[in-house]
Amino acid sequence: MFRTEYVKKVYADLQKNNANEPEFLQAAQEILESLELIVEKRPDIEQNRILERFLEPERFIQFRVAWLNDKNEVQVNRGYRVQYNSAIGPYKGGIRFHPSVNASIIKFLGLEQILKNSLTTLPMGGGKGGSNFDPKGKSDAEIMRFCQAFMTELYRHIGPDTDVPAGDIGVGGREVGYLFGQYKRIRDEFTGTLTGKGLAFGGSLARTQATGYGVCYFTQEALKTMKGETFQGKTVAVSGAGNVAIYAIEKAQQLGAKVVTCSDSNGWIYDPEGIDVELLKEVKEVKRARLTEYAKERKSAEYHEKKNGEHGVWNYKVDIALPCATQNELNLDDAKALVKNGVQIVCEGANMPTTLEAAHYFIDNGIIYGPGKAANAGGVATSGLEMCQNSARLSWTFEEVDAKLKGIMEGIFHNAHDTAVKYGVKENDLLTGANIAGFEKVCNAMIAEGVF
Known part of the structure; x- marks a missing residue:
């Protein structure tokens, strides 16, 4: 699986410490297989224990979400937020509501998000969140109450310069609206703390697409x-x-x-x-x-x-x-x-x-x-563009956002392709190219910022 002793040890320790998290280990293995190429060329990665720090979340938050259904019965779900890496910007990543959500899935998504956000070239770190709540079959009122209960815990951990969540599976415009409304109510502030918002309250054209x-x-x-x-x-x-x-x-x-x-x-x-x-x-x-x-x-x-x-x-x-x-x-x-x-x-x-x-x-x-x-970095790229519009208190046209999105996606392809060629792997191996290209930027920032 791995050639270098350093990477072998990193993955063995990861398996020992995360034995019941198959999705997370799968994502980590895929990334580490690619990163061996850069590890072999850069001894400073091992010297600074970058892989260990990169794979361990800066913060993992788990919390109870208690809410009332339409029959006035108490329901209890589990909520998560992983704030994985902030080396190049505030944590950024979606919230997923689905029965399958667990710690392993949240961590794998957060780990992937670090590299995805890096590839966009926008200043965003990696994060992810969610709950095992199933929105299917729920009324709008039940979904609103769940989102309000979820945000009542999450609000203390997020902010426009700290952590900016968005939507994911099971969390669309309706859910983001309820989450944002509760955040605004509790914090008494109107900031771009969530993306994927409605156009009437700070959302971006082209975000849906x-x-x-x-x-x-x-x-x-x-x-x-x-x-x-x-x-x-x-x-x-x-x-x-x-x-x-x-x-x-x-x-x-x-x-x-x-x-x-x-x-x-x-x-x-x-x-x-x-x-x-x-x-x-x-x-x-x-x-x-x-x-x-x-x-x-x-x-x-x-x-x-x-x-x-x-x-x-x-x-x-x-x-x-x-x-x-x-x-x-x-x-x-x-x-x-x-x-x-x-x-x-x-x-x-x-x-x-x-x-x-x-x-x-x-x-x-x-x-x-x-x-x-x-x-699939287009979603978070446009979320980053929504953050820019919120910070500047302005709104771009659909055509402006779409053109920026197109340019970002073309740039991501060329970055991944050029990196694959640079490191001598097959030209069609955009997996290795993307992993190394995304990681290198984060790695350099981590080294420059010191040990923490």
């Missing part, structure tokens, strides 16, 4: 640079049917591609005529319904129920794959199916949706692989 659009801008630049091609005329598989997936589908089709799949937790759609994105928005954003509703309205669509955890979206002949759902949704068997069916490029719209074995398979078989920490 940012992660989905961003993964397409990254993919387009990779295709242009490495293959001399574009989205035009390509067939695309997308997983997920949430915010990221919807706007990745929208942008891919604007760029001339045909997207033929999307999915939710129960099943997937195959639509050979191309996903009707307006119908998908109506089903998922307005009705908050399952994809079975899409299939009822769209004659060309085939709905397939998931069985035994299968990932059916990856079994079709496509040129481009954009996993936009959740972690570890694309495994080695899925990767083999995609390669067999002629995929050229895989770029991640979700956080760590591809298993490490699948990622290696793509790279070894010459497929361009854009990891989430690079390809």
Whole structure:
């Protein structure tokens, strides 16, 4: 797994101290495999124990969230915030509400966020938060009460120059509004402490579209640079049917591609005529319904129920794959199916949706692989732009924000690509390039700031 004794020891200690955190260990292993290349060239990393400090969060907060449902019954959930690394700026990262949320998932997301934020070139450190609360099936009033209870604890740990949360899975504009309202009420201040806010109270145009659009801008630049091609005329598989997936589908089709799949937790759609994105928005954003509703309205669509955890979206002949759902949704068997069916490029719209074995398979078989920490950085990049607008008390147009987003995503691709070439790995190994490029900036800041 590792060549150098220093990295071997770091990972062994990490396994011993985090034995019951598989997602966190998976993310750490993937990052450390890449960082061996820079560790071998820079003895100051070991001398300053940078890897140990980088992998250990500066602060991990766990708290109880007690709230009342509509029957006036007390409910109790667990809340988290990891403030992982502030070497290059205030902690920045989303809040996730999902039954699967635990310490391991929050830490893996926070660790990835350090590198993702670094790659944007904006001054943001890494953080993440969430709760095992499930918003599905809850009324607006229940979600409001939960968000208010969550923020009643979290408010003391965050601020515009300390930690700036945003949304993630299960936390959209509605939830951010309730969280911001409670923060403002308790602190008696109106500051840009959360991003992803509504346009009426400090939000940024293009934030809703940012992660989905961003993964397409990254993919387009990779295709242009490495293959001399574009989205035009390509067939695309997308997983997920949430915010990221919807706007990745929208942008891919604007760029001339045909997207033929999307999915939710129960099943997937195959639509050979191309996903009707307006119908998908109506089903998922307005009705908050399952994809079975899409299939009822769209004659060309085939709905397939998931069985035994299968990932059916990856079994079709496509040129481009954009996993936009959740972690570890694309495994080695899925990767083999995609390669067999002629995929050229895989770029991640979700956080760590591809298993490490699948990622290696793509790279070894010459497929361009854009990891989430690079390809899905559009959301946090635009959150950073929202922070800029809040600090300056101004608002940019959609076109201005979208142009800045496009430039940032193209810059991230070139940074990852150029770093891969610099360190002598395969040109398509954007995973190694992104890990080293993101880490080097944080490492230099940590050394310059001394031991803490």
